[in-house]
Amino acid sequence: MARDGRPLQLFRNLNAKIAAIPMIFTAVVIFAGGTIWTVVYSFTDSKLLPRLRWVGLDQYDRLWNTSRWIISIENLMIYGVFSLVFSLVIGFVLAALLDQKIRFENTFRTIFLYPFALSFIVTGLVWQWILNPDFGVQSVIRDLGWESFTFDPLYTADIVIYGILIAGLWQGTGLIMCLMLAGLRGIDEDVWKAARVDGIPIWKTYLFIIIPMMRPVFITTLVLIASGIVRVYDLVVAQTSGGPGIASEVPAKYVYDKMFLGQNLAQGFAGSTMMLLTVLIVLIPWAYLEFGGKRRV
Amino acid sequence: MSNPGSLNIAAASLDAVKDRIDGGPRGPRPRKRISRRNIFIYGTLLVVAIYYLVPLYVMLVTSLKGMPEIRLGNIFSPPVEITFQPWVKAWAEACTGLNCDGLSRGFWNSVRITIPSVVLSIAVASVNGYALANWRFRGADVFFTILIFGAFIPYQVMLYPIVIILREMGLYGSLWGLVLVHTIFGMPILTLLFRNYFTSLPEELFKAARVDGAGFWSIYFRIMLPMSLPIFVVAMILQVTGIWNDFLFGVIYTKPDTYPMTVQLNNIVNSVQGVKEYNVNMAATLLTGVVPLVIYFISGKLFVRGIAAGAVKG
Amino acid sequence: TELEVTHWWTSGGEAAAVAEFAKAFDATGNKWVDGAIAGSGGTARPIMISRITGGDPMGATQFNHGRQAEELVEAGLMQDLTELAEKEGWRDIVHPVSLLDSCTVDGRIYCVPVNIHSWQWIWLSHKAFEDAGVPVPTNWDEFVAAAPALKEAGKIPLAMGNQPWQSSGAFNVMSIALAGLDAWKAVNIEKDAEAAAGPEYAKVFKAAADAREFRKDSNVQDWNQATNLVITGQAGGQIMGDWAQGEFQVAGQVAGEDYSCLPGLGVTEVISTGGDAFYFPKLDDPEKTQAQMELASLMLSKEVQVAFNLKKGSLPVRGDVDLAAANDCMKKGLEILAGGNILPDTNQTLSPDTQGQIEDLMTEFWSSDAISAEDAQQRYAEIIANAD
Amino acid sequence: MESVSIRDVSLSFGAVHVLEKLNLDVREGEFLVLLGPSGCGKSTLLNCIAGLLDVSDGQIFIKDRNVTWEQPKDRGIGMVFQSYALYPQMTVEGNLSFGLKNQRLPGDDIRARIDRASKILQIEPLLNRKPAQLSGGQRQRVAIGRALVRDVDVFLFDEPLSNLDAKLRSELRVEIKRLHQKLDNTMIYVTHDQIEALTLADRIAVMKGGVIQQLDEPLTIYNRPRNLFVAGFIGSPAMNFLAGAVVKSGHGHAFRAGGHEIALDGYEPDTAIVEAPDALLGVRPEHVEINREAGANGAVSFPATVDLEEPMGADSLVWISLGDQTLSARVESSRRFRRGDTVHVCFNIPMASLFDAKSEIRM
Amino acid sequence: MESVSIRDVSLSFGAVHVLEKLNLDVREGEFLVLLGPSGCGKSTLLNCIAGLLDVSDGQIFIKDRNVTWEQPKDRGIGMVFQSYALYPQMTVEGNLSFGLKNQRLPGDDIRARIDRASKILQIEPLLNRKPAQLSGGQRQRVAIGRALVRDVDVFLFDEPLSNLDAKLRSELRVEIKRLHQKLDNTMIYVTHDQIEALTLADRIAVMKGGVIQQLDEPLTIYNRPRNLFVAGFIGSPAMNFLAGAVVKSGHGHAFRAGGHEIALDGYEPDTAIVEAPDALLGVRPEHVEINREAGANGAVSFPATVDLEEPMGADSLVWISLGDQTLSARVESSRRFRRGDTVHVCFNIPMASLFDAKSEIRM
Numbered sequence A: 001m002a003r004d005g006r007p008l009q010l011f012r013n014l015n016a017k018i019a020a021i022p023m024i025f026t027a028v029v030i031f032a033g034g035t036i037w038t039v040v041y042s043f044t045d046s047k048l049l050p051r052l053r054w055v056g057l058d059q060y061d062r063l064w065n066t067s068r069w070i071i072s073i074e075n076l077m078i079y080g081v082f083s084l085v086f087s088l089v090i091g092f093v094l095a096a097l098l099d100q101k102i103r104f105e106n107t108f109r110t111i112f113l114y115p116f117a118l119s120f121i122v123t124g125l126v127w128q129w130i131l132n133p134d135f136g137v138q139s140v141i142r143d144l145g146w147e148s149f150t151f152d153p154l155y156t157a158d159i160v161i162y163g164i165l166i167a168g169l170w171q172g173t174g175l176i177m178c179l180m181l182a183g184l185r186g187i188d189e190d191v192w193k194a195a196r197v198d199g200i201p202i203w204k205t206y207l208f209i210i211i212p213m214m215r216p217v218f219i220t221t222l223v224l225i226a227s228g229i230v231r232v233y234d235l236v237v238a239q240t241s242g243g244p245g246i247a248s249e250v251p252a253k254y255v256y257d258k259m260f261l262g263q264n265l266a267q268g269f270a271g272s273t274m275m276l277l278t279v280l281i282v283l284i285p286w287a288y289l290e291f292g293g294k295r296r297v
Numbered sequence B: 001m002s003n004p005g006s007l008n009i010a011a012a013s014l015d016a017v018k019d020r021i022d023g024g025p026r027g028p029r030p031r032k033r034i035s036r037r038n039i040f041i042y043g044t045l046l047v048v049a050i051y052y053l054v055p056l057y058v059m060l061v062t063s064l065k066g067m068p069e070i071r072l073g074n075i076f077s078p079p080v081e082i083t084f085q086p087w088v089k090a091w092a093e094a095c096t097g098l099n100c101d102g103l104s105r106g107f108w109n110s111v112r113i114t115i116p117s118v119v120l121s122i123a124v125a126s127v128n129g130y131a132l133a134n135w136r137f138r139g140a141d142v143f144f145t146i147l148i149f150g151a152f153i154p155y156q157v158m159l160y161p162i163v164i165i166l167r168e169m170g171l172y173g174s175l176w177g178l179v180l181v182h183t184i185f186g187m188p189i190l191t192l193l194f195r196n197y198f199t200s201l202p203e204e205l206f207k208a209a210r211v212d213g214a215g216f217w218s219i220y221f222r223i224m225l226p227m228s229l230p231i232f233v234v235a236m237i238l239q240v241t242g243i244w245n246d247f248l249f250g251v252i253y254t255k256p257d258t259y260p261m262t263v264q265l266n267n268i269v270n271s272v273q274g275v276k277e278y279n280v281n282m283a284a285t286l287l288t289g290v291v292p293l294v295i296y297f298i299s300g301k302l303f304v305r306g307i308a309a310g311a312v313k314g
Numbered sequence C: 001t002e003l004e005v006t007h008w009w010t011s012g013g014e015a016a017a018v019a020e021f022a023k024a025f026d027a028t029g030n031k032w033v034d035g036a037i038a039g040s041g042g043t044a045r046p047i048m049i050s051r052i053t054g055g056d057p058m059g060a061t062q063f064n065h066g067r068q069a070e071e072l073v074e075a076g077l078m079q080d081l082t083e084l085a086e087k088e089g090w091r092d093i094v095h096p097v098s099l100l101d102s103c104t105v106d107g108r109i110y111c112v113p114v115n116i117h118s119w120q121w122i123w124l125s126h127k128a129f130e131d132a133g134v135p136v137p138t139n140w141d142e143f144v145a146a147a148p149a150l151k152e153a154g155k156i157p158l159a160m161g162n163q164p165w166q167s168s169g170a171f172n173v174m175s176i177a178l179a180g181l182d183a184w185k186a187v188n189i190e191k192d193a194e195a196a197a198g199p200e201y202a203k204v205f206k207a208a209a210d211a212r213e214f215r216k217d218s219n220v221q222d223w224n225q226a227t228n229l230v231i232t233g234q235a236g237g238q239i240m241g242d243w244a245q246g247e248f249q250v251a252g253q254v255a256g257e258d259y260s261c262l263p264g265l266g267v268t269e270v271i272s273t274g275g276d277a278f279y280f281p282k283l284d285d286p287e288k289t290q291a292q293m294e295l296a297s298l299m300l301s302k303e304v305q306v307a308f309n310l311k312k313g314s315l316p317v318r319g320d321v322d323l324a325a326a327n328d329c330m331k332k333g334l335e336i337l338a339g340g341n342i343l344p345d346t347n348q349t350l351s352p353d354t355q356g357q358i359e360d361l362m363t364e365f366w367s368s369d370a371i372s373a374e375d376a377q378q379r380y381a382e383i384i385a386n387a388d
Numbered sequence D, E: 001m002e003s004v005s006i007r008d009v010s011l012s013f014g015a016v017h018v019l020e021k022l023n024l025d026v027r028e029g030e031f032l033v034l035l036g037p038s039g040c041g042k043s044t045l046l047n048c049i050a051g052l053l054d055v056s057d058g059q060i061f062i063k064d065r066n067v068t069w070e071q072p073k074d075r076g077i078g079m080v081f082q083s084y085a086l087y088p089q090m091t092v093e094g095n096l097s098f099g100l101k102n103q104r105l106p107g108d109d110i111r112a113r114i115d116r117a118s119k120i121l122q123i124e125p126l127l128n129r130k131p132a133q134l135s136g137g138q139r140q141r142v143a144i145g146r147a148l149v150r151d152v153d154v155f156l157f158d159e160p161l162s163n164l165d166a167k168l169r170s171e172l173r174v175e176i177k178r179l180h181q182k183l184d185n186t187m188i189y190v191t192h193d194q195i196e197a198l199t200l201a202d203r204i205a206v207m208k209g210g211v212i213q214q215l216d217e218p219l220t221i222y223n224r225p226r227n228l229f230v231a232g233f234i235g236s237p238a239m240n241f242l243a244g245a246v247v248k249s250g251h252g253h254a255f256r257a258g259g260h261e262i263a264l265d266g267y268e269p270d271t272a273i274v275e276a277p278d279a280l281l282g283v284r285p286e287h288v289e290i291n292r293e294a295g296a297n298g299a300v301s302f303p304a305t306v307d308l309e310e311p312m313g314a315d316s317l318v319w320i321s322l323g324d325q326t327l328s329a330r331v332e333s334s335r336r337f338r339r340g341d342t343v344h345v346c347f348n349i350p351m352a353s354l355f356d357a358k359s360e361i362r363m
């Protein structure tokens, strides 16, 4: 019997390959291409329009000598750490509470989730209004008799970032809760039973058994939150515009302002390259953990 | 059920019971409705629920007050005199520059932007996810990895290159340009979602269909699509809210007569004429949020289920 | 022919002024399609620029004349108006002629200046000073002296919004007034870092450091909200350009009675001649190009100049128009202008990039006590040293 | 003395009544297997005993103590689950000691118990591994160990072997049996695998629809099933049922089916043989004898045709048609039959069971 | 004529070599069972035949046509999956006709084929139901029907019965066997259940690690396993292995273990008996005979102790200790033994298998 030649690999599953063209285009041209383009131009002195006049690391030099950028980074750190911790903690606690076979579970879940449907612009506006010292929480509590009560995050440089955090958590924790809930529901019921038979208190069961078992969910949410943090922009713009002063500036806003407002594209590109670097620092260990060790079956 | 077998046993053991003191608890364990545990659970949930609801409440009451009342009263007090004027103004009268038709125009623009964007992005992403899940070909993983990394690239990095790409394609400023942008930026997360979902479907179904002689598209339309309602709902919700809420792309890749609602909202809120009209702003904010909110309230349950199916596993 | 015109004039007075353009343009049988983008030039410019570079330009667009559109012009994306300008003799009409220079790149003209805006004003609320029981000041020193009284009366001495350009603008006004013209020119035109680090500027920073105490409680974002504080007597004064006038006008206030204005903070009576200009991106459609020319010509016409500037509260770019209807403040401005005490605007002398850096510095400086006058000055000098 | 007594226990989930006034007494040291089809309530019953589900009604006694309302940990029970339910991020040792640490036992004591349990189960070399690094059988052993260290009176097993492959299953089965002989604890073991039930149990409780159908020793259940359900459920290959009637014949009774009459001599009735127009004769395949020639072993035989032969290694299953009914017979694998062969069948009546078709009860 | 021929087929997933130069010929009309432990590559091989996986090397012929690179639909195969893989949103009829519509057959023809298949499988009343409304057995039948309507040359089954419960499994097993007798198609059937393999197969291919260990008729595999793996894998309860040595003894050979010497008279060697210092004697439990008294049946016997008795219904498994080795013996369930009883063991040597411990090959 004759040994047939192997047909050309290119044409096997041709339809699948054709169907994947949009993805390939997006991945290669937009994401990879766009990123490389941005990185390359961050080494030039492009102003309003991109041009290839190399200036080496000058843009980065300037970037790291700009106090606004430094403050942006600091803010991002504070916002990032707190929003990570609080999102996870609140999200998990809410999910755990909802998982207690309670009544009105759907109602509560909807309440926690609905802010996710609203944009950051809306979120920022509402919280700006609620935290407004002349009308909002502060004035209401003062009216109730606590004359000296002060809660004015949006106009106090030291704590403005926490004002933004409150709004950010309001918008985002619902989704985290949802993911956690799905994770909790995915845990083998027998483990709970085993723990009860062993006489392990509920909080210990959560802490030492359930949470470690939910590692994949935690990683997913972690990446989700982290990527959101790096990108935070609309919220700050809507809520404080970076104020008071530059106390609530964030990197994304810096980049945007430099690129379009300051008409210094290269400076903006340098900033965004740094952001990208941050993302990579977060992502690569994750990707390694998720995909490096074991192949998908 | 009348079963003598079990009756016998019952009868035999009845004697045994009589021998014993039939004391001690029986039946279900008594449960206090208001146990400490319940107080804790419901208490916490209620407090948190209030935190989540306050903004909505404030938006609502503020939007129903007149300006004088706002200036004097506190933001939490219900309106003394309910007025719908702010809603009317926000919808139809608020001015940006010379255009005094409020959000109404933006609403229809948003609809016109959202529908094709949602349809196209879901269509493209679902086919991609399907190709990745079931028709793995050489190199697909590389592209997919790049794509997923793309999900985490700050948008700012991409803004300028996309301007150039759209210009080269001649799509800049047109509705289709924006649709394309939404499709592109929706792709990573949607593709991931669809890929995970399709992977979680039994692979044997796909194999059976291939043996039955169905091709790429036939399997997609006849086998996969009908089974994927939950994930399509999730994708739809994510996209409708995401695209509806989008500001950055809407403002950069459109022009004034096609501005989506969020941009109009921003214009109205920022076009301060004299004092800030908080009531109008809140009404406008609510109006802008109505569409995604309604979608959430209607299909929240499906969303949660779909998230569990598509996001957590895989 | 329809022409879409983008601008960021969305406050009450501004919108009324734009309406004058639109009316006049519509009257020529064309159609003005309004493309207002709210939230100041900062929000609007990126959109305008990306649309022009993205190949979907509008019919005309506002920029501050100066260097904002420089590169767009160099990239050949803008309509050359030289022919029209020569035909209509813009060089002769436009006064001061430096405005036209700002529109000129390599000897060609690319924009139509439509108004002159000067930053050098402080607006004072009579009501506030009355409430505090002190006379309305007539210069900056008096204002500083009166500030504690205002504070005592529960007023904000100096209203200032949180937008970055307000901080840097106010600083610039103060530096012209307090450091003197020579020092200012050395810094802003010659980019002399030594001057920026010198004693004159030290004075300015000192004064600004004091002034930031005065503005502490003005928790508003937009400039016109700050103006509104002055209008309603909640604040004593505001350093703001002449466009604030429009707000007073819309509020029905009368100069000299309800409020006063002091050019150059009442110290150095000069005005800078910044302003807005319209640029016309190149379009393929010859009909549209025709309409662009019509609009350009229209914008400089006498009647339109008058109507527009009255509403806007700015000064016309022609020396030959009759502004009988102008109010007190505007007249003051016209006098100074006629006297030739003019300076270029920072938009004309500094690149947007440098301006942005100064804005960042100023925003930080004005809002935070943490940064001392000396530190701020040192950083200022660095920025000037690197300016292009 | 009873180790576990269940009195009139009922349980419903909403409208679904899973257990209905169920009574069960488990003797001290006994190995009791709960056997029944899927969904019959076996796990539910076990969970009630463990205290993981609250009964709707009735009482549960363990060692004569009413534990109906006690917490699982206070009942003196240990439980082993089908899915092992090991704590995945702890080592084997951690898994074993976690419950003990919670009881605040002294470290020495914990060590001693772990040593003992891991010796019994031969998992000493595994103590530092994580569950993911163990094979299925090892995991199952650790799960048993977790109950073992707690020194409980009653072991509850919920299908502990069904996730394992056949070979491992039969190995572990033997181990569990040995463990029981060594420990002498009471063990309640849920399964739906009848080989497991037959080999392990001291007594088997066959359940269906939340009701115990028969509670007896394995061979009694196998040979003298109390009703049709138990007869059909136990035994693989399944018992053959011939439809017919019980009639008087001579000095005794006979079973008449399709013109043939089978004398019921030597049949061991539960109650008494009575005439019945609708009856079923249940004969296990190993009690169906087929021969090439009629009367080969001196018994009355009936002609039948071979339908199918299924070799199963040691023996074969031969499917034959007798009239319009199909029967299976178990024969040594060295005897070969082909489709269409004519054979002669006779039945081992003393080992057969006769059921009334209506009441489904064994006569 | 070969129906399916596999020539030197290799397949690897990345670095994992699942199939290694595998050769297999399936005869026309044959029922071939692929048997092997989990993960040995059975499904992989089946998927290669079906064209659902591309081979890394080698060729596949179906009806003498090289189909290595053809699409599944063009290979003339039908496939039945463990999970049924019915299209949940289509009715049974839709499921059956999907493949036919894809071939653009005329409507009449489709109707006729569905009628025929549903008659054969007795699923006519179900045609309008959705899969969710069917029981497990019915679903499996529909899944078979889906292959049936397509009139294929080769049926591929991938563990079609493992999702069903024991009772249904044995019923459907018989049905599949009947179906094969009726259709006379070639069938390749993957399973890891040896009862299924033994009862269904014309020939069994035992696989391990991507390699076929033995390809033979069921009883040959059972009685004369080619190597240790096949011997241990086939048969439940498993074969006993006695460790010892083959030595010369008188005019023949003997097996020496723990001081006892068992004469190998009547042993049927594959090759030839040779002396071996390390050898294993494999005896199935049914070929281990135990008696209360020595020499009860005239054969040489060895004393041993009873360890455990496992009743399994028809017969019991008795575990005994012979020296330091443990053996199981299958006895009739009427004979009862107790732990500690002393018994005498003898072996049915003609039915035993002797393995070289090193090469693991049968002598």
Ligand SMILES: Nc1ncnc2c1ncn2[C@@H]1O[C@H](COP(=O)(O)OP(=O)(O)OP(=O)(O)O)[C@@H](O)[C@H]1O
Pocket (backbone or CB within 6 Å): D013, D016, D018, D036, D037, D038, D039, D040, D041, D042, D043, D044, D045, D192
């Ligand atoms: N939480 C629950 N809510 C409602 N019904 C339930 C619940 N848990 C079990 N059931 C029902 O109770 C019945 C008995 O379930 P149980 O798990 O005890 O069966 P089982 O005998 O263990 O079956 P299996 O052999 O499949 O494990 C089933 O019909 C099941 O549907």
Ligand SMILES: Nc1ncnc2c1ncn2[C@@H]1O[C@H](COP(=O)(O)OP(=O)(O)OP(=O)(O)O)[C@@H](O)[C@H]1O
Pocket (backbone or CB within 6 Å): A297, E013, E016, E018, E036, E037, E038, E039, E040, E041, E042, E043, E044, E045, E192
């Ligand atoms: N897509 C894949 N990528 C990598 N390895 C795979 C893949 N599919 C299967 N394998 C590996 O190939 C080997 C054989 O798998 P296969 O499914 O053929 O086993 P099987 O004999 O069918 O087992 P089972 O009885 O459990 O179904 C396994 O070790 C498995 O881990």
Ligand SMILES: [Mg+2]
Pocket (backbone or CB within 6 Å): D042, D043, D044, D158
């Ligand atoms: Mg169960």
Ligand SMILES: [Mg+2]
Pocket (backbone or CB within 6 Å): E042, E043, E044, E158
């Ligand atoms: Mg398999």
